Amino acid sequence: MYAIETNSLTKKYGEKTVVNKVNLKVKKGSIFGFLGKNGAGKSTLINMLTGLAIPSSGSFKLNLKDTESKRKVQTKVGVMPDYSSFYDDLSALEHLKYFSKILGLKMKKEEFIKLLQKVGLENDTNLKVKKFSFGMKKKLGIAQTLLNNPDIIFLDEPTSGVDANSVLTIHSLIKDISGDGTTVFLTSHNLDEVEKLCDEISIMDKGIIKLQGSIESLKKEFQKNLIVTVKHGPIPSQHKEQLKHKLDSIASNVEWGEENVRLVVSEEKKIPSMNRLFTGLDIDVYRIQVYEPSLEEIFLNTGKEEAVPLHSQDAV
Amino acid sequence: MFAICFREFKSLFKSIRSLIIIGVILGVTLGAAKLVSSFQSQLQEFGLGDSAYATGLLILILIASPLFVSTLTHSTINEEVKSRTIRFIATKTSRENIVFGKFLGNLFFWIVCLFIALLLITPFSKAFHVSELMEGIVFVSYFVGLSLLLSTLIPKPGVTGFLGMAIAVIVPIVGLWSIASENIFLKIYSYITPYYFFSHDNDFYIYIVLIYPIIFLAISLITIRKRDL
Numbered sequence: 027m028y029a030i031e032t033n034s035l036t037k038k039y040g041e042k043t044v045v046n047k048v049n050l051k052v053k054k055g056s057i058f059g060f061l062g063k064n065g066a067g068k069s070t071l072i073n074m075l076t077g078l079a080i081p082s083s084g085s086f087k088l089n090l091k092d093t094e095s096k097r098k099v100q101t102k103v104g105v106m107p108d109y110s111s112f113y114d115d116l117s118a119l120e121h122l123k124y125f126s127k128i129l130g131l132k133m134k135k136e137e138f139i140k141l142l143q144k145v146g147l148e149n150d151t152n153l154k155v156k157k158f159s160f161g162m163k164k165k166l167g168i169a170q171t172l173l174n175n176p177d178i179i180f181l182d183e184p185t186s187g188v189d190a191n192s193v194l195t196i197h198s199l200i201k202d203i204s205g206d207g208t209t210v211f212l213t214s215h216n217l218d219e220v221e222k223l224c225d226e227i228s229i230m231d232k233g234i235i236k237l238q239g240s241i242e243s244l245k246k247e248f249q250k251n252l253i254v255t256v257k258h259g260p261i262p263s264q265h266k267e268q269l270k271h272k273l274d275s276i277a278s279n280v281e282w283g284e285e286n287v288r289l290v291v292s293e294e295k296k297i298p299s300m301n302r303l304f305t306g307l308d309i310d311v312y313r314i315q316v317y318e319p320s321l322e323e324i325f326l327n328t329g330k331e332e333a334v335p336l337h338s339q340d341a342v
Numbered sequence: 343m344f345a346i347c348f349r350e351f352k353s354l355f356k357s358i359r360s361l362i363i364i365g366v367i368l369g370v371t372l373g374a375a376k377l378v379s380s381f382q383s384q385l386q387e388f389g390l391g392d393s394a395y396a397t398g399l400l401i402l403i404l405i406a407s408p409l410f411v412s413t414l415t416h417s418t419i420n421e422e423v424k425s426r427t428i429r430f431i432a433t434k435t436s437r438e439n440i441v442f443g444k445f446l447g448n449l450f451f452w453i454v455c456l457f458i459a460l461l462l463i464t465p466f467s468k469a470f471h472v473s474e475l476m477e478g479i480v481f482v483s484y485f486v487g488l489s490l491l492l493s494t495l496i497p498k499p500g501v502t503g504f505l506g507m508a509i510a511v512i513v514p515i516v517g518l519w520s521i522a523s524e525n526i527f528l529k530i531y532s533y534i535t536p537y538y539f540f541s542h543d544n545d546f547y548i549y550i551v552l553i554y555p556i557i558f559l560a561i562s563l564i565t566i567r568k569r570d571l
Contacts, residue, residue, distance in 0.1 A: 076433050079570040105433035111426050115353070127345035128434045170430065 028089060029054040029178050029209035030075065035084035037070050037233075044070045046233040047084065052211060052226070054089070057204045059224030060213040067233040068213040069108050072182050075211070076105045088178060104171030108182035108213070111163075114156035118147050118166050121155065125170050133173070144202075145169045146195050161192040168199060179203060181212040185219060197223060245318070253317040254297060257286045259310030272303050343439040343446070346431065350447025351454075354414060360451070363410045367402065367459050374398035375463040395463040396471035403456070403478045404540065408485045408513055411452070412506030415489035417499035418444045419566070424499060428571050437566045445490050445559060452482040477540070480551050484536045485510075487555030487562075494562040 030052040037045040045067045052058045062068045073079035075086055088103065112121055122138040142148050145165040155163065164184060171179050184200070185193045200223055204210050214220050220227055221241055228238040237244060254277070261269060273280050276296050277289035291297060297316065304311045354360045375395045419441070422428040431440060456478045464470050488509070492502045517535035520528040532538035536551040 073570065078429055078432055080568060103433070105430075107426075107429040107433065112430070113427055115356070124345060124349060125430065125434060127348075128431055128439075 032086040038082040056225040059220035059227040062230035104176035104179040106167040112155040161188040257313040343443040346443025347447040354451040375466040395467040396474040408510035411485040412510040416502040416506035419493040487558030491558040
């Protein structure tokens with residue numbers, strides 16, 4: 027069962043297509059990471075899903091426990107939009123009170139304090155938000171998403187610009203929220219964060235979803251390709267062309283340095299053959315380093331022309 | 343909706359601009375009442391009697407309230423859009439509730455101001471003028487609706503501030519002028535300002551003005567529904 031389903035969701039601003047026919051399916055109760063560079067269309071997509079932006083075409087469905095009306099959808103979804111601000115004249119506690127009233131909730135003061143405790147703002151309940159640091163505002167942003175005990179939470183860049191300690195608090199909070207069965211949909215630039223927190227990710231570039239799947243499956247796909255760096259001794263000039271030619275036949279993306287060569291092999295068993303190529307030509311091999319592509323490399327490759335989508339949108 | 347309405351209402355009482363406006367209304371009302379009381383016998387000869395106190399207030403409302411309302415309400419929506427505070431509330435309630443809440447919050451502020459002003463003149467007039475209160479509310483609702491519409495249509499608070507003030511000066515002048523004018527264009531114009539309806543002998547006409555805030559609200563709703571926040 028999916029918590030979020032989109033069907034060719036598209037957003038255009040004039041001639042520019044910011045989100046292009048996105049088909050997404052987010053499993054209920056999962057932490058879904060939505061990655062993309064600045065301007066990739068992440069926030070626009072989240073804005074459409076949360077009702078802040080009107081889709082140009084396509085549709086989406088939020089599968090909640092009880093979704094008879096739009097009003098009910100809003101009361102079962104928590105949203106922390108990016109680039110949003112609080113009311114300077116209100117304190118953290120007053121914000122939660124105000125938002126709870128808008129949601130039509132009847133909550134006691136202790137419940138608000140408990141929420142603020144959860145995000146680590148228990149000592150700043152009555153402090154006006156204008157005196158809050160950026161990190162404190164982010165924490166309050168998360169606290170207000172929890173007011174209605176939602177089925178789905180949308181967090182747009184929850185840790186961007188936040189200090190390391192606050193990041194840890196927010197991470198453990200997100201895990202707690204997900205542990206309660208809530209679906210968490212978060213956008214981030216932070217690959218480490220996504221790798222730590224998310225069950226599944228989707229990578230967006232120029233409004234198109236390039237990759238989607240579990241982190242493990244994405245890594246597995248990409249790990250078929252291994253990045254190998256060979257530190258070698260001097261290459262006799264008569265063997266240079268021969269070595270280049272032979273390496274090109276077993277590897278790709280060969281980049282020559284002064285004392286090393288970086289290349290990509292499609293499978294592990296090609297590494298010994300590559301080693302034999304060097305030794306067979308009496309070239310010393312000092313070190314062979316094999317890298318598995320990190321999430322960052324997957325992410326960085328997504329926008330490049332040569333990157334091949336692992337799980338295209340159709341495969342979702 | 344009521345949470346938004348209540349916050350709007352409360353924050354209006356907190357702002358310095360509104361406190362100045364309240365001070366002006368109450369000051370002018372009291373001053374006028376004292377002035378009227380010193381000419382009481384002459385006024386009674388003209389048949390104005392006790393209602394002269396409330397009439398003074400109503401004249402102040404007819405002339406100055408467009409400016410007062412525009413000053414306080416011109417940025418009620420676009421300021422929240424600009425500062426992006428609206429993103430928190432728009433994800434918690436419908437856009438209709440935001441618009442209605444803002445409208446009612448502003449209107450209630452004026453209802454309370456008018457009520458207090460009329461209450462202040464009761465020691466002089468020895469009566470509470472309910473009909474004048476209702477007329478004042480109807481008149482103010484026109485400009486609250488208009489300011490809200492501008493605030494929804496125009497994204498920049500600076501522009502609505504300027505435009506609101508321009509309208510607040512032009513509408514009363516041209517509105518009052520159009521009542522007496524035979525010019526066809528001014529005649530048509532008079533029907534879209536509240537002054538024509540307020541100048542009519544039949545009090546029923548005054549309540550026709552209520553159609554306008556409803557129209558302004560409807561356009562605001564249609565506009566905000568289509569807008570990305």
